[in-house]
Amino acid sequence: MNVHLRFLGAAGTVTGSKYLVEFSGQSLLVDCGLFQGYKQLRLRNRDPLPVLPNHIGAVLLTHAHLDHSGYLPLLAKEGFHGKVWCTPATRDLAQILLPDSGHIQEEDAAFANRKGFSKHAPALPLYTEGDALDSLKLLRTVPMGQPFEPLHGWTAQFFRAGHILGAASLLLEVGGKRILFSGDLGRPDDMLMLPPDPPPAADAVVIESTYGDREHPDEDTLAELGPALQRVAARGGTAVLPVFAVGRAQEILHAIALLKANGTLPHSLPVYLDSPMAIHTTDLYERHLGEHRLSAAQCHDMEHVAKMTRSTDESKAIAQQHGPKVVLAAAGMATGGRVLHHLVQYLGHHRNMVMLTGYQAPGTRGAALGDGAKSVRIHGQDVAVRAEVVQMRSASAHADASQLMDWLRALPQPPHRVFVTHGEMGASDALRHRIETELRWRAMVPEHGSTWAV
Template sequence: MPRMGVSIRFLGGAGTVTGSKYLVEHNGQRLLVDCGLFQGYKQYRLRNREPLAVPPGDIGAVLLTHAHIDHSGHFPLLAKQGFKGKAWCTSATRDLLHVMLPDSGHLQEEEAEYANRKGFSKHHPALPLYTEDDARRSLKLLHTARPHEAFQPLPGWTAHFSGAGHILGAASVLLEVGGRRLLFSGDLGRPDDALMLPPEPPPAADVVVCESTYGNRLHPTEDLLAELGPALARAAARGGTAVVPVFAVGRAQAVLLAIARLKARGDLPHGLPVYLDSPMAVATTELYERHVGQHRLDAAQCREMERTAHLVTSVEQSKAIAQRHGPKVILAASGMATGGRVLHHLTQHLHDHRAMVVLAGYQAPGTRGALLAGGVKSLRIFGQQWPVRAEVVQLTAGSAHADADQLMAWLRSLPQAPRRTFVTHGDMDAADALRLRVEHELGWPALVPEHGSTWPA
């Protein structure tokens, strides 16, 4: 039987900034790099319920670059549907997944129950993709490797992680199989991030799969404090509530750190109440102290970040926030307002002209966050339309993603030119803009793969 070459099949993150899944195949063996949920537009979200292109039981291993749900959130479903292999990640990513994946299952159960109770789902009954119990069972398949430590995810396959910045535990992955070296960037952070260390220089590779979330944009020179401080001060001065949708991992902590520094230098009232209303974000914030050395903060700074907010975990505590009058800041997941407790806070405050919604990061097309950023006059939540009278502020300085120039700098630092560069995990405009820069400035063959397409490595 002839030996088969190495190929990559793009099962997510192709032409969109969500659902990252890259299937690497060689000699009948299959490995999945990332296993993310699709978010945003309905046609993307429907893919979450479609059968995977290959039976999950035929996949031998999974490599997870980091814990964000658009890179890891499909994993409990993969395990539920028959995946039995090992899923490899860094130790910090494992710790985050122990928080995030059960939370993802719990939220899906809550949303399905609410939809069934209120009768606004087109499915009868509405069912979660997976449950909290499904997610907890999948955690037993996680295995860890240290950065730069070679390991064998499958017989004859070698992999190692290197630091990607972005969020706690995030890594790029170099995979060596069939005489090919395949480098997956994962999501790359910013060299100047206030919280995370810069991405490490990439190793040599024959093929590079590079994210392009900000492939057509540059970050402003203004920092997060200069942008966030005046906005929150404005809301506080008029007695309004600022609702800040945040990703529980990374963005919540960056905003907390910024608020702590704004209060310390007197740009915000020291007594302005701040609530972190997300059990997952609370648990994640505590993990930063456990993993000192993998980010820019020392143990004392981690504790300062935690003390900045009232940490809210129970549903009763969350409901009680609405009863407190006067100015306040509420940080709650999810970061694009696709689900979670932030939806309840939005229904409480969107109608109030004194209130403010602070969008702290990238908003994928089709999400409620993107609709708010686009200036909608009403927003559909829980099957109802809610009028938007609150001020909406889109921050541009808070992103944890490398911008276009920073992505190009990372690619330029490769020791040698790859044979091919695949540009993924970006909206089409961003992905194609980065592809053009790679071709014209670096002279490398580059393409934006289509969803479901297969390419030789």
């Protein structure tokens, strides 16, 4: 009897990770992510899965980013009631991310209804904050490296992936087959996270390819961030940094703390972290000492280098602060959240700056800004872009193409097949080509919805 692997997301695109593993009448889902970016991808979030949620026995999360976990509240709302397995830090992050995701969806729907710019009447959230809180009751934790049994006769084990707090690769053993899911792999030289563990032997490997067609520059985050913030401060402008609340916000805060400590930036330069989710996430680094590179003292500096703005009123008050300042706000691709209000406020003046701090999926506002758009649509209005737009190349929590290849080379023996996923088509196909030509392994980019025997 064959083990089957169905690609229900992140196939030919960089979001929506969902891999259904089926064997002998049982199934589990590896990752449970939201589609983001292009509208036709986001619409998939509202399509029913080709398997009934109550027929899925368990969910295993590689990490807490919404493109890997954000569909969970909807899955639970529609009838899934099994256990959701993850690492302790992933659980802590999911407790922040998922309710916030539901809250933002409720806010965005209410705003659309109030302003009348939705094509649907009324606009409805995909799920609510309450749905997200309900789904958290299903979470069960297991430490890195400890084998566990998500379903009877199925064995699984998490390995450190080095991407964000709690991020893991996953080895799944069932029906005499070993399937290795890379999850999102971090960089060996990441500012915050420890490097990924060497991968264990497997019959099939599912590897991400976010940066499958490019290499990171030699320049580091400090070398990119320092001069840009010096420049905007000198002209009295505001720098708006759309940041991912988990990982990127903390890397930028840590970098700003270092730049202030070494004199590159003045201690008096005001910095705001305008994201309750990012604020809560920053607090977790002290709770999980030993899972990242920072000392307790560095965690303290990271937490105190910025004014933490929690309430909506505090967020609005930032605009009343004149003179140079730095505003970090979610979301990282400018797809929603508080950063949109700051972009409306500051995009229209040449004195200001928008710094894009990581990967921008095609179809997002961040990608449009990075591509030089003269205006972007926010809350139903076209907003002119006159601010300087800077795309940081060094700030990435993903392994680049050569680092992905190095991780594969560390496998104890060649797998029978490599499935290249979680990348735009060009990036995935470029990595597939390198695997086939350099390693002489069978590799393929699976199509969305396709099923393969392992």
